[in-house]
Structures are given as C-alpha cells and as structure tokens.
Amino acid sequence: MWENSQSKERSRSIWLPRVVVVDSIEPEVDGVATYSLRAKSEDKDSTQFAPGQFNMLYIPGCGEVAISISGSSHDGTLMRHTIRHVGRVTNAIANLQPGSELGLRGPYGTAWPLAECMEKDVVLVAGGLGLAPLRPVIEAIVSERHRFHKVNLFIGARSPELLLFAKEYEAWTQADINVQVTVDRDPQELGYHTGVVPLLIDRWQPRDPQKLVAIVCGPEVMMDYSARSLQNKGLKGESIYLSLERNMQCAVGVCGHCQLGPDFICKNGPVLKYDRVKHYFAVRDL
Amino acid sequence: MNEKENEPKLWLDRHELQRIFDVLIDDGYEIVGPTVEQGAIIYDRISSADDLPKGIRDQQEPGKYRLEAAGDEYCFSFAVGPHSWKKYLTPPIMPLLRVKQKNSELEIEEVIQKPQKFAFLGVRGCELAAILIQDRLWLDPAHSDPVYRQRRESSLILAVNCTTPAATCFCSSMQTGPACRSGYDVALTELKAGFVIAVGTSSGAALVKRLPLRPATQAEMDEAKQSLAHAEAKITKQMPQVDEHSKLLKKLKHPHWQSVAERCLSCANCTMVCPTCFCHSVDDVSDLNNGDITRVRRWDSCFNLDFSHASGTPIRDTTASRYRQWLTHKLASWIDQFGSSGCVGCGRCITWCPVGIDLTQEVATLLEEPVDVGE
Ligand SMILES: Cc1cc2nc3c(=O)[nH]c(=O)nc-3n(C[C@H](O)[C@H](O)[C@H](O)COP(=O)(O)OP(=O)(O)OC[C@H]3O[C@@H](n4cnc5c(N)ncnc54)[C@H](O)[C@@H]3O)c2cc1C
Ligand code: SF4
Ligand code: SF4
Numbered sequence: 209m210w211e212n213s214q215s216k217e218r219s220r221s222i223w224l225p226r227v228v229v230v231d232s233i234e235p236e237v238d239g240v241a242t243y244s245l246r247a248k249s250e251d252k253d254s255t256q257f258a259p260g261q262f263n264m265l266y267i268p269g270c271g272e273v274a275i276s277i278s279g280s281s282h283d284g285t286l287m288r289h290t291i292r293h294v295g296r297v298t299n300a301i302a303n304l305q306p307g308s309e310l311g312l313r314g315p316y317g318t319a320w321p322l323a324e325c326m327e328k329d330v331v332l333v334a335g336g337l338g339l340a341p342l343r344p345v346i347e348a349i350v351s352e353r354h355r356f357h358k359v360n361l362f363i364g365a366r367s368p369e370l371l372l373f374a375k376e377y378e379a380w381t382q383a384d385i386n387v388q389v390t391v392d393r394d395p396q397e398l399g400y401h402t403g404v405v406p407l408l409i410d411r412w413q414p415r416d417p418q419k420l421v422a423i424v425c426g427p428e429v430m431m432d433y434s435a436r437s438l439q440n441k442g443l444k445g446e447s448i449y450l451s452l453e454r455n456m457q458c459a460v461g462v463c464g465h466c467q468l469g470p471d472f473i474c475k476n477g478p479v480l481k482y483d484r485v486k487h488y489f490a491v492r493d494l
Numbered sequence: 495m496n497e498k499e500n501e502p503k504l505w506l507d508r509h510e511l512q513r514i515f516d517v518l519i520d521d522g523y524e525i526v527g528p529t530v531e532q533g534a535i536i537y538d539r540i541s542s543a544d545d546l547p548k549g550i551r552d553q554q555e556p557g558k559y560r561l562e563a564a565g566d567e568y569c570f571s572f573a574v575g576p577h578s579w580k581k582y583l584t585p586p587i588m589p590l591l592r593v594k595q596k597n598s599e600l601e602i603e604e605v606i607q608k609p610q611k612f613a614f615l616g617v618r619g620c621e622l623a624a625i626l627i628q629d630r631l632w633l634d635p636a637h638s639d640p641v642y643r644q645r646r647e648s649s650l651i652l653a654v655n656c657t658t659p660a661a662t663c664f665c666s667s668m669q670t671g672p673a674c675r676s677g678y679d680v681a682l683t684e685l686k687a688g689f690v691i692a693v694g695t696s697s698g699a700a701l702v703k704r705l706p707l708r709p710a711t712q713a714e715m716d717e718a719k720q721s722l723a724h725a726e727a728k729i730t731k732q733m734p735q736v737d738e739h740s741k742l743l744k745k746l747k748h749p750h751w752q753s754v755a756e757r758c759l760s761c762a763n764c765t766m767v768c769p770t771c772f773c774h775s776v777d778d779v780s781d782l783n784n785g786d787i788t789r790v791r792r793w794d795s796c797f798n799l800d801f802s803h804a805s806g807t808p809i810r811d812t813t814a815s816r817y818r819q820w821l822t823h824k825l826a827s828w829i830d831q832f833g834s835s836g837c838v839g840c841g842r843c844i845t846w847c848p849v850g851i852d853l854t855q856e857v858a859t860l861l862e863e864p865v866d867v868g869e
Contacts, residue, residue: 220604222637223590223776223789227600268593268600268787269778295806309600311593428804453804457776460637461831464773464794465802467823469743470830491746493815 222460225266225311230304231286237370239293244286255287258319259344260479264459266311267300274456276341290340316459318479320345321449325421329358333434335405335426336365339372341451342425350383360386364405367393409437417442425451432489435482445483452477504691504702505710511543517704518613526582527615533561535575554660557850570616570684573660574840578769579614583645591789607641612649618656619671620838624769626677630832631772650697653678657721662841664731664854670838672725683718690718734858742826745860754856755814757849762795764843770836796820
C-alpha cells in the first residue's frame, strides 16, 4: 500500500464530456457544415482554445470523434467545428438542429506556432477540409496583421465548388494575405489554376526561407509532398508544421490508438514538426 | 523499499500460512491470488490457503502451458500464468459513463465504482515492475484514472520471490526478477518448512505485527538466498540488449517482419496476457428497455485491424505492420514515452502465443542483420 498518499480527493474521469448546445449551423461545401457550439452552463473558460487544437464531440449512442476547432465568435462564447459527414458519428452530427445538445471534451492537443510566426513571413498551405483548422490562425493573423510579415495562403481543392470558406478569401486578401487557389479539375473552365497544391509552392519565390514558417494541413500525402516542396525552397524541416490525423479515443495519450512512433498524435500532436515525422512517412503502414 | 539482502527477516511456519488470510480478511481486504482453474494457474478471489495451487508445478514453453502435480507442500512453486494484476487494476470491461436523454436534454454522469480494497498475494518480481510501469500511465496527474488510483492506493501487495522460473522467463535480463526488487509491502520466500518474510513498507510492517512470526535464523536466510541464486541460474532465456533502442527503430523495413507475419495469427493473445499492455477502446452500449446509454471501456489490441485508422483507412493493414507496431512500441517507443522498456520479461506472450512466437528470438534476428534496414 502506498504511504502518505495525499490524493484522497477523487479525480474527475477524463472521459466525462460537458454538455454543449448547437447555436447555429452553416452549410459549407457539399457534405460539410460548420457547427457553432456554446456552453450549456455558465462556464467561461470552456470556450478557450488555441488555434490548431481539437475537441472530442460526443453523440450518445454513436460515439466520439476528434474535430478541429475552425474558429470562434468575436465575443469568444462560441466554438466552431467544420465537419464532413462521412461515417457513423459525423452522419449523426448531420441530424443535429440549433438547440440540440451534445457532449464535448477538450480542447486537446498542440497548437499552431503563432508566436514563432510573429515578425516573420508565413506560408499557410491547405488541402480540402484542411483549411478548417487553419482558419483560427488566419483569424489571429488578420486581427494582429502588423505583427506578421508577408503572409501567403495556398489553398487546394478537388474542384471549384469544393473550395472551403470561399466567400472569405476576398476579406483575407483585403487583409494583405496572398491567397492563391488551385483545383485538381476545373471542368467548367472557370479560370482556376489547376494542379495539386505543392505546385503552387513550386512556382512561388519566398523572400528568405530562413525567416519563414510553414503551416500545412490536409491529407497526409498532400502534406508530405507540400513539405518536400517547401524544403526544396530552402525551408528547414523544423520550420514546417503539419497537423496529423489518426483515430483517437481518449485524446490524452492513454488509449493507445493514435500512436505514430514515439508520439501519441492526440497529446504530442496533432500539430507536429515535419522533422519529427518525415522518417515515418517513408515507412509503409507504420 | 529495495530488498536489502542482508537485513534481518522474519519467519512464518508453513502451518501458519492460513493466518495471513485470516488477518487480511479481518482487515477487510479482498484477497486475490493464484489458484488452479481449467488447467491453468490464474489470479482470482481466494479466501484460504487451501485455494492456493499446493504441490502444483507449471511447464511452460513457447506456445505450451501444462500443470503437473508434484505432490509436495509448496504453494508458490510455479511461474506466472495467463492472468496479471491489470485484470484487477484496469478491469477488462468497465462502465465509465451513464448517459440519459430526456426530451432534448442530455445528462451525462460518471459511473462511480465501489471502492475496492485488494490484497494481492503472490505478486512476482516481474509483476511488481509491470505495476510500476502501468502506474506511469494511469497515475499521470494529467489524466489519472480514478478507479486505478483508488485500487492502487488501497491495495496491499504481498509479493513472492520466484524460486521456480519457467523456461519462458527472462526477467533477469530485464532487471525485474526473479527476486522482488521494489514496490511490495511484504515479500515472501517459500522454503520447505515455511516462509522468510521481508517487509517493504509501514503497511507491510503493520501486517506482520499481527502474524505469529519470529526472526528468521541465519540458516533460513541463507537457504532463501541460495534458492534465489538457484532460480537466477535456471533462467537462460535472454532479451538481447535493446536499451539502445534506436537500434530496433532502424529495422523498420527489415524483411524479418514479414517472416514473423507468416506465423503470427494476429490473434492479440500476446497483448491480452501482457501485464503492461494498456490499449483500450470505449463504446456505447444501449439499454433497450429505457434507451439509456452506458459508455464502456474494454481492453483492445494493436493487433486488431480497426485499431488504428485515418480517413477511414486502416493504418496497419498487414500482420507484419501490426507485429512491428507491437514489438517496437513495447521495446523502443515505450522508452521515449515512459522512460523505460514496456517489457518486464515475464514470458507470457511467448507461452500464450498459439504458434509460439518468441519475441526474444525475433529481436535477436532483427538485430543480427549487420546493415541497417530502413530508418
Ligand atoms: C486531430 C483531428 C482533427 C480532426 N478534425 C476534423 C475536422 O475538423 N472535421 C472533420 O470533418 N473531421 C475531422 N477529423 C476526422 C474525424 O475525426 C473523422 O473523420 C471521424 O472520426 C469520422 O468518424 P465517423 O464515426 O463519422 O466515421 P467512421 O464511422 O469512423 O467512418 C466511416 C467511413 O467513413 C469514411 N471516412 C471516415 N473518415 C473519413 C475522412 N476523414 N475522409 C473521408 N472519408 C472518411 C470511411 O469510408 C469510413 O470507412 C479530425 C481527426 C483528428 C484526429
Ligand atoms: S512483452 Fe511479453 S515478456 Fe514482455 S512483459 Fe509483455 S508479456 Fe511479458
Ligand atoms: S505474436 Fe502470437 S499471440 Fe501475438 S498476435 Fe501473433 S499469433 Fe497472436
């Protein structure tokens, strides 16, 4: 038996979600919607998060899923989640209405390196839904634009109608962000640049790769290729940040599901330096 | 708390063994210890010395486990079986939350487990090490598990030094056995006429005060020491030195993973019997009568295909990749995550593997290759 065990106080289970309420739902591209959630009780801290972090959303009878926080309201009482309805839990989320209640645990995980980006050039690279976890960074940059030097945002999608948050690009451009868009296919010939996102990086000329931070989010292959293109431009692997995806259950590094080498993606990630993971990308089925 | 070899010890006559049970029951402990069931020595709730596997020996080899009657009085003359104490500290199936939906209101509350006060009797050196390893996970203040913490704090550990290791044991090369090193309240060494007892903590000291003990004689202590030395000499299996663990992580593309996969059934037995494996899943179970939902935690395994996936695609869709994940996690990544190897050398995964895969041999083969195969 332990001696001097001090913790007579029972700790709260890591699994216990708090109840949150759907404030509003905004349809995005096909099969994707943004859910603004507010706390049910007067819990001020409960909507605090750092850009890049995620929450575990719980639908009773279905389960929990990790969803990045895709933004907040100006008064900070709402957390937004942009969700693609693909499976059991995310399809159940599609049935929610404003006023519906669900469970939420979080925020969890590492954040994008905003502090490191200050007084430097920044390049943000997004593929598909990968733009969702980047939006809080973009919002943070826009709100304190003078603290960042040249900011570039490269966005890729499969086709023009799948470009996420498209109606915000104009405002971001107005805020002196170099927004560049590419699509895999442009069947209606709307004049988009076609090709994968790394191509946007390849044809771009960064000012000083030593004073540049890259933030990349999208499918794993897209992130790997983008990071390689960035390295070809002279960026160091330690200045390239990616957000990794693995199924996760506990979100605090105890259930074991999301391991990649020594890292639990939930707690050592999801935001990790390219340096740390590139060896693993090179091994199949790791 | 380390056993100091030459410190004075106590002596309990064999015919007084029942007194340990009486005192523990008197103190409100639920005693869990070794007992024979369906041809194996398992850990179950026991209430008397008669429940112990008296006169029973185990024969263990890769993929094989058999009990034999020796017909003598020894109650602890066997090595570890298929169970480990994690069965009691992190139950295989445990309800976590109760969820009710009334109209559109959602209510979620924790399932509070009844506090348990266990006395674990017969904990071996390797198992003490395994418990200390699991402590690092389940007691981390960042995400401590209330049930584990309560059980761990209230339980008493009565350890037994191993005098009859199995052919699958390699605790000595993992520095965990056969003698108990730390983490026990009392530690027993079984001799023919009785038990030499070492005290590890003040709870242990309080317990022994209530037992009919006398100081052990020098001869008894020498005999105990000898039988431990004999046990140590009997252990021939060794884990190749992998503490420079990056060595193993340089073998990720080694063709040998595929050759293990040709034998491995991906049955997950090795992870279920391993005293340190902790992976689990949480699912909802609905009560069909009232629609209430219970969120339940179950042991899971990295050998299951759906254990890890991203964007709906399994991460490790081959047996080779799953065996590689298990072995490299246990022996290498574990060191980065928790500061020690995840293997204590108990040999369970070797004995209970239906096809007798022996991790010590697989590691030896992987490390044999002179050139690095894939970083
Ligand atoms: C840190 C982190 C952040 C995440 N952030 C977001 C986010 O902001 N928005 C979001 O929508 N998702 C996000 N995800 C992914 C999300 O957690 C998964 O898509 C979700 O687990 C799917 O759960 P499900 O029960 O709905 O589907 P499941 O029942 O688990 O899957 C059913 C089927 O759906 C398909 N499928 C599953 N996932 C995907 C996918 N991602 N893409 C395409 N097909 C898929 C597969 O065919 C699969 O077999 C994030 C994941 C992580 C780890
Ligand atoms: S890996 Fe095998 S030998 Fe090592 S602790 Fe686990 S079951 Fe025991
Ligand atoms: S190593 Fe043996 S016990 Fe483990 S999954 Fe493979 S066949 Fe099963």
